[in-house]
Amino acid sequence: MGRVQGKVAFITGAARGQGRSHAVRLAQEGADIIAVDVCRDIDTVPYDGATEADLEQTVKEVEALDRRIVARQADVRDLASLQSAVDEGLAQFEHIDIVCANAGIGSFAPALELTEETWQDVVDINLTGVWKTVKATAPSMVERGQGGSIILTSSIAGLIAFPHLAHYTAAKHGVTGLMRALAVELAPHHIRVNSVHPTTVDTPMVANEAIWGLFLGGVQGATREQAAEGMKALNAMPVPWVESVDISNAVLYLASDESRYVTGSTTVIDAGAMQPFKLPHPA
Structure with missing residues (x-):
């Protein structure tokens, strides 16, 4: 216990799925949480979005672990709303040590059949929203001068190609590149930046x-x-598929001092999905 004791984690997409799992797992190890989620449907997405009740459940689960949490609705496409959540969290906890840029959506169609809106929603949320999350959170970490860990949620689609997911694949590859650039830029401030790359995870997105x-x-x-x-x-x-906690355990490692010199890395949790040659499973 206590692998991130005394640290504060800012987590996007925290109302359910991987985001809630990250919040709970980090809280189990001593972190306080700033949790944000848009808590509404996205028109181009073929499944229901998280709700305010989902975010309230995240609050309950973190508080049940005797940790503090600030939870706010915020759209990662809106830098001002993210900055407001950051400011409220800093007012409560005084610092941010861990950032999990986790919010993301999924939709699908052949590349030439994607609507402009479908493309834009995925890129705006899954890539630009990650950059905006870092832009809102990292300056306070730099100013504090105590280092920290930023973890960007990519995908195995951020490393290899998937048909019918051109927009998602492009955005997740972008996250991988963004991670590498940020790792170089923030290293002088002892802020580590890494990405996680799951295979399919048993969340509402899948x-x-x-x-x-x-x-x-x-x-x-x-x-x-x-x-x-x-x-x-x-x-x-x-x-x-794998479970959300499988990704959260990787996030915990990257958030903790156990990975104090790990930066610019792509942490893959894929059950072997990226291996090019696979034998048939026995009956």
Whole structure:
């Protein structure tokens, strides 16, 4: 216990999924939390967005661990709203040590069939929103002069290509490049910047009928059970997806002093999905 004791973590997309998991996992190890989420649907996304009730549940789970939390609605596309959340967090906790730029969305279509709005929403949230999160949080870390850790959520789609996900793949590759540039720029301030690259994770972004159908080759009305069987082909290990806590454990390592000299790295949690040659799983 106590691997991030006394630290404060700013987390976007914190109402559910990986964001909530990161908040809880870091709180378990002693961190206080500043949690933000847009808490509404995005029109171009084929699944429901997080809600205010979801964000309230994150608050309850962090407080149940006897840690403090400031939770605010904020859209990562809106720098002013992010800055307001940062200012409220700093007023409460006085410093930020860890940033998890986690907020993201997913949608799909062939590249030439993507609407302009669909492309723009993914790039604005998944890439520009990550930059805005860092822009809002990092200056206070630099000014404080005590270093820190910034963790950007990319994807295996930030390292390899996926069809029907050109906008998502482009944005996540952008996050990887942004991470590398920030790692160089912030290293003199002892601020480390790394990215995490999950395979499919069992969160609402993946656990919905539209995405199940995509990974099953366009099956209409796909069930979770069908998807679980079919999506095993994505990973070298015989699992269809990983759990949010698997990513949170990597985030915890990168947030802690255990990784004090790790920066500019791509941490992959992929169940072997990026291995180019995979044997068929035994029956």
